[in-house]
Amino acid sequence: MNDGTGIATIPQLAAAEKNSASTRIASYLLTDYLEQLGVEVIFGLCGHTVIALLDALGKSRIRFVSTRHEQVAAHAADGYARASGKPGVLLTHLGPGITNAATGVANAALDSIPMVVIAGDVPSHFFGRHPHQEINLHMDGDQFEVYRPFCKRIYRVDRPADLPRVVERAFHLSQSGRPGPVLVDVPMDIFSADLPVDAFQKLPAPVARPAIEPGAVSTIIQALAEAESPVIYVGGGVLSAGATAELARLAEAFEIPVAHTLMGKGCMREDHPLLLGMTGFWGTPIANEMCRTADLILAVGTRLAEASSSSWDPRFTFAIPPTRLMHIDIDPAEIGRNFPTEFGVVADAKLALGSLAEAAKAGYRPARGGVRARIAAGRREFAENWAHQRGSDQFPMRPERILAELRAAVPEDGFIVTDVGWNKNGVGQQFPITVPGTFITPSGLATMGFGPAAVLGVKMAQPSRAAVALIGDGAFGSNPSVVATAMETNLPVVWVVMDNSAFGTIAGLEKMHYGWSFGCLFERNGETYTVDYAGIARGFGARGIAVQSAAELGPALKEALASSLPTVIQVPMENAPTPTPGHWNINDIYRLGS
Ligand SMILES: Cc1ncc(C[n+]2csc(CCOP(=O)(O)OP(=O)(O)O)c2C)c(N)n1
Numbered sequence: 069m070n071d072g073t074g075i076a077t078i079p080q081l082a083a084a085e086k087n088s089a090s091t092r093i094a095s096y097l098l099t100d101y102l103e104q105l106g107v108e109v110i111f112g113l114c115g116h117t118v119i120a121l122l123d124a125l126g127k128s129r130i131r132f133v134s135t136r137h138e139q140v141a142a143h144a145a146d147g148y149a150r151a152s153g154k155p156g157v158l159l160t161h162l163g164p165g166i167t168n169a170a171t172g173v174a175n176a177a178l179d180s181i182p183m184v185v186i187a188g189d190v191p192s193h194f195f196g197r198h199p200h201q202e203i204n205l206h207m208d209g210d211q212f213e214v215y216r217p218f219c220k221r222i223y224r225v226d227r228p229a230d231l232p233r234v235v236e237r238a239f240h241l242s243q244s245g246r247p248g249p250v251l252v253d254v255p256m257d258i259f260s261a262d263l264p265v266d267a268f269q270k271l272p273a274p275v276a277r278p279a280i281e282p283g284a285v286s287t288i289i290q291a292l293a294e295a296e297s298p299v300i301y302v303g304g305g306v307l308s309a310g311a312t313a314e315l316a317r318l319a320e321a322f323e324i325p326v327a328h329t330l331m332g333k334g335c336m337r338e339d340h341p342l343l344l345g346m347t348g349f350w351g352t353p354i355a356n357e358m359c360r361t362a363d364l365i366l367a368v369g370t371r372l373a374e375a376s377s378s379s380w381d382p383r384f385t386f387a388i389p390p391t392r393l394m395h396i397d398i399d400p401a402e403i404g405r406n407f408p409t410e411f412g413v414v415a416d417a418k419l420a421l422g423s424l425a426e427a428a429k430a431g432y433r434p435a436r437g438g439v440r441a442r443i444a445a446g447r448r449e450f451a452e453n454w455a456h457q458r459g460s461d462q463f464p465m466r467p468e469r470i471l472a473e474l475r476a477a478v479p480e481d482g483f484i485v486t487d488v489g490w491n492k493n494g495v496g497q498q499f500p501i502t503v504p505g506t507f508i509t510p511s512g513l514a515t516m517g518f519g520p521a522a523v524l525g526v527k528m529a530q531p532s533r534a535a536v537a538l539i540g541d542g543a544f545g546s547n548p549s550v551v552a553t554a555m556e557t558n559l560p561v562v563w564v565v566m567d568n569s570a571f572g573t574i575a576g577l578e579k580m581h582y583g584w585s586f587g588c589l590f591e592r593n594g595e596t597y598t599v600d601y602a603g604i605a606r607g608f609g610a611r612g613i614a615v616q617s618a619a620e621l622g623p624a625l626k627e628a629l630a631s632s633l634p635t636v637i638q639v640p641m642e643n644a645p646t647p648t649p650g651h652w653n654i655n656d657i658y659r660l661g662s
Contacts, residue, residue, distance in 0.1 A: 091262040094228055098235065098259070099124040101268035105239055107157050109133060109148060109528055110186075111141040113168075115161020117188025120259035122159075133528065133557050136549035138165050140521040142172020144553070146181050147525030150508050151483060151535075155182035155242045156525065162189045163201035166211050166253075171515055173249045177218035178512025179331060180308065182247035184238045185219075187211070192226065192255035212253035220248040228261035232268040240272035246399040247308065277309075277416035280396070280423050284413050288366060288394055289427045291411075293434060295364035295392075298324050299344070303376075304331025304511070305369015305398060306417045312336065312504045314421035315368070321428035323436040324366075325443055327355040329376040330496045331511045332369070338500035341440040345447065347385045348376035349650040350493040354446025356385045356650050367395045369417040372406045373512070379653035380406055396420045453647060454498065461618045464640035469618055470566060471499050474538065477625035482534030483508055483526045487519030489540035489573045491566060493646035516543045516571075520550045520563055527559045534562075534629050541567040541590070544601055544636075551608040554634035562628040563605075563636045568643040569596045576645045581658040605636035614638045 098121065102110075109131040114122060125132045135141040138160050145156030156176070160169045166187045176183045190199045195208040203211040212222045221241050223234045231254065238250040292298050300319055306312065312335050319326050319342045327344040328335050336343045345352035347359055356378065359365060365388065370376070372395075378384030386393075388407040395403050396413045403412035413420060457468035467490050478484065484499065485508040486492040492509050501507045508526060510518035523537035544565045554561050575588035590597045602612030611633045613624045621639060628635035 090265055092265050094231055094261050094263045095120040095124040095259040097263055097268050099128045103129055110157045110159050111145040112159030113138050113141055115165050117162045117256040118159055135553045137547055138168035139172045140547055140550055142169040143518050143521035144525035145183055146176040147522030148529045149181045151526040152529035155184050158185045160187045162211055163203055174218040175510050175513040175515040175518055177248050180247050182242040183249035184242050185249055185251045187253050189253050189255045191257040212251055215251045219251045222251045224253040225258050228258050228263055231258055236270050236272055244275050277419055280413050280415040280420040285423050285427050287411055291364055292322050297362050298364040299359050299362040300324050300326045301365050301367040302328040302332040302335040303370025306335050307504055309417035311418035311421045314418055314425050317425035318421055318428055323439055325358055325439055327359050329370050333496055334501040334504045334507045337502045344443055346496050348378050349648050349652040350497050350646050351650050352450050353649040359385050360387050362391050364392045371402050378650035381651050384651040463617050464642050465618050467494055467641055470639055473621045478534050478536055485519050485523040485526055485537045487539040487543035488514045488516050490646055491538040517546045520544050523561045524553055524559055527561045536562045538564050541565050542571040548604050551605050551610045555609050560632050561634050565601050565638045566641045567638055568641050569598055570643055572643040582660055602636055602638040611635040
């Protein structure tokens with residue numbers, strides 16, 4: 069086994085290794101390792117760079133959900149992560165595969181969703197020769213850079229021996245601290261390389277979440293006890309940390325109203341008397357007002373981002389200062405970014421709220437007797453604006469009636485997955501959520517196309533619970549192939565398509581500022597162009613129901629939820645805007661010219 073020098077050559081070593089029973093092809097070892105990590109499902113789309121891994125997956129216990137577009141796979145992995153609490157795993161081909169998936173991965177990143185993306189890449193021995201489908205305009209084998217702005221970490225695996233370490237790091241990082249996606253970019257030859265059978269040994273370490281120190285608890289408790297009109301302001305971090313019970317205990321102990329962001333919806337039962345509702349542009353007047361006039365805000369697990377903060381304009385949602393801000397977040401980068409912050413704590417929301425609630429038990433009881441009545445009156449007054457619409461027989465339907473029918477039909481623990489448009493804004497503002505985690509929405513990136521696909525992952529994670537995607541026709545039309553995937557995977561999800569023959573929200577915005585909706589309406593030869601979405605569903609072999617009157621929606625929903633087949637319910641809807649009690653600075657920017 070040598071070339072006469074007595075030293076084995078590299079090909080000889082490789083051949084010897086291949087023959088040895090102590091090595092195995094990397095893709096099979098990787099699959100075993102993923103099983104060991106508890107991965108049950110991988111969403112993705114094939115390509116020549118990943119079939120070595122597909123072969124291994126096909127022979128494993130892991131389910132592979134093959135979608136017809138990588139963005140769908142990424143959103144489905146995202147939905148799976150949100151509904152299961154485990155990282156979503158996505159598999160993509162190189163070049164157009166990884167770029168197609170980018171939107172879905174970025175969407176997960178901006179909502180702090182744990183995800184591991186495994187992408188095939190060109191063979192490493194062809195680096196420099198610009199092989200087929202390689203992204204290389206700045207560097208050879210450079211596709212992983214496309215993910216740099218939104219992934220927590222991007223890895224390109226340059227040697228087979230690095231694969232186990234990189235995969236372990238990816239699962240560790242995606243879930244630790246502030247969760248998010250991590251990319252593992254694998255030149256395809258590495259999937260087929262030999263590795264020692266025990267190469268994948270190291271498991272991600274169990275990590276204790278950062279707690280709040282006693283001194284910080286005292287500081288916050290004292291401030292809350294002394295404040296006259298404090299508000300607890302809650303973001304998605306509270307839900308992802310599973311801290312809703314601790315939140316309620318703290319709020320109740322001190323009789324403090326709770327307002328929330330879009331991602332924070334569900335942090336308290338909608339009928340909790342201390343719940344103000346959502347803030348911001350599409351929020352509620354009482355939430356905006358009590359936040360704006362609070363003397364102290366304790367923000368937890370939120371970025372204090374633009375949409376929920378009325379573009380940080382002090383006239384609408386937050387006037388900080390004079391309001392004092394204390395902020396608890398898992399990510400130090402979030403503290404102090406958007407407002408002057410009196411006190412910041414980097415901690416897990418569950419541990420922090422738990423410690424605060426515990427300390428509050430012992431403490432002093434402020435007399436904030438009028439708070440509940442004021443909240444109830446504020447919520448009632450706003451809801452009166454659309455109360456009559458909830459029973460409206462108008463057809464095309466009023467969106468409020470669609471929400472009312474949906475709430476009546478979907479069990480409390482069922483999932484409502486939205487997209488962007490009236491569905492997201494209206495549900496955030498008007499739809500009662502009582503079970504934490506049942507409202508799933510694309511917040512940070514606000515990606516049209518999320519809802520129809522994410523619902524697949526949600527249902528996969530929680531098959532025994534109802535999963536309904538409430539989406540616009542713009543979103544559904546952008547990738548109806550989700551129905552094929554639901555059929556292939558036997559996922560009886562329900563899509564309720566709010567059909568206004570338009571990218572309605574933007575159509576309304578343009579109309580308001582420019583008097584028309586050029587470029588936002590679905591038209592053919594100057595006439596409204598309507599699509600038979602229910603018929604499309606039937607074409608995929610699924611059920612399609614085209615609702616012909618408002619009265620038909622309730623029964624259609626019941627039928628769909630009872631069915632073992634996926635169902636598209638097409639609901640003609642008036643393009644009525646969602647009320648906007650807050651502010652969005654874009655409205656100060658548009659200028660009508662000639
Ligand atoms: C991928 C993507 N492209 C564009 C937008 C901008 N956008 C925000 S809302 C919206 C309209 C969505 O239309 P539809 O799904 O029909 O819902 P509707 O607004 O009519 O309720 C668009 C295009 C976006 N958020 N995401």
